[in-house]
Amino acid sequence: MNYFPFSRRTPLRLTFWFGIAVIGVFGLIPAIAVFVISFTNIRGLPGLPVDWVGFENYVRWFSPAKVGYNLNALRNTIVYSVTVTLISNVLGIAIAVLLNQKLRGRNAFRAIVFLPTVLGVTVIGLIWTLFFNPGGGPAATVWSWFGAKSAFFGDPHLALALVIFVQIWMGLGVNVVIYLAGLQAIPEDLYEAAAIDGATGWQRFRNVTVPLLAPSVTANVLLSIVGTLQSYQLAYVLTGPSNLATQLLSLALFSQAFGGNAASGLGNTQGYAATISVIQFVIVGIASSLVLIYLRRREAKL
Known part of the structure; x- marks a missing residue:
């Protein structure tokens, strides 16, 4: 052997x-430790007693005093995750198919598409904060051409959409690279045989590319869902921890554990933050499992 x-x-x-x-x-x-901590009132300050409170933190999360804030964070998280996953994967496939062609300078275009992934979240936040600066950024200038003004990241009706846009721009490179790898693994003979049989470009894409690209789709969709359901850094950098329009479940967790959040009325309690972490884990686990089962069945049918 x-x-x-x-x-x-x-x-x-x-x-x-x-x-x-x-x-x-x-x-x-660490995962087991977080689960155990969720049943305590630990506050992360030295000298304070730590008591076992049982399910008190979980009851608190679902209590009428907190349910409005938590449902808002959960709703924003679902919108954020679903929108980023759908748009980034559709764009990723389209750009990967384009960059897989024999084009002049395609390696340079590939590098440009992947470049935002290399940049740190703080750098990306600074770039787009300057771009959408309501006091004189390029976006404000374009807005003024139409006689309009906007606070952009400070606008509760626009902030989440802008964060989604920046997230797609930042993570698109990873999607494209995975799809490119999947496309390059498809034998050219299959395309040649389909062309000989009279298949159009769309028919070759539908009947050859899509079925053989299914494993790459599964990988990218799962990465996008898990990543966005756990993401908070970009929203934190662009809009801060207290903007209810962009409040995500993971951002609420971070604010509760490390920074506090005046908008949520929560203190700096690691026990309650651990509870949010456990709830988030359950949501991510259920969502990713259901998506994986569905996509695997789709792969088998294709």
């Missing part, structure tokens, strides 16, 4: 168990 790159089975087993140990120490144990 081939144990490449190991000559014997023992090093292979040691490597496997070492990987399991690393995952357990840095993944499983």
